[in-house]
Amino acid sequence: MPFIALEKVHELHNGYCRVFPVAGRQLLLIHSNDQSYAIDSICPHAGASLIKGKISGGCIRCPKHGIEFSLVNGVAQGGEVVADVAPLVFYRVAVEGDRVGIVL
Ligand code: FES
Helix, strand or coil: CCEEEEEEHHHCCCCEEEEEEECCEEEEEEEECCEEEEEECECCCCCCECCCCEEECCEEECCCCCCEEECCCCCECCHHHHCCCCCCCEEEEEEECCEEEEEC
8 A cells, every 4th residue: 555645743733734635636644632533524414615624622523514523533523413424534544664645
């Protein structure tokens, strides 16, 4: 499986969030709670961009309608209101040498 390098490991810090174009899509590389995540930048609720989403408490909050998605499992938070919203789309994060990236 091909590794696609995105960022130098030493650039990561809690609160890091940057967009990368990969294979025709926009991916968000996020570092939160000492963990790195790579997600599709399109909100699964109604397709808004998550690029300006707010990250806190292990979640990303979509700027369009305010739904928060867990960065751990991708699930929309908030009970019944968001029960039918699909989870975030994750990409597998890996580290090779001094680079963090994704494995497709
Ligand atoms: S489009 Fe993201 S919460 Fe609605």
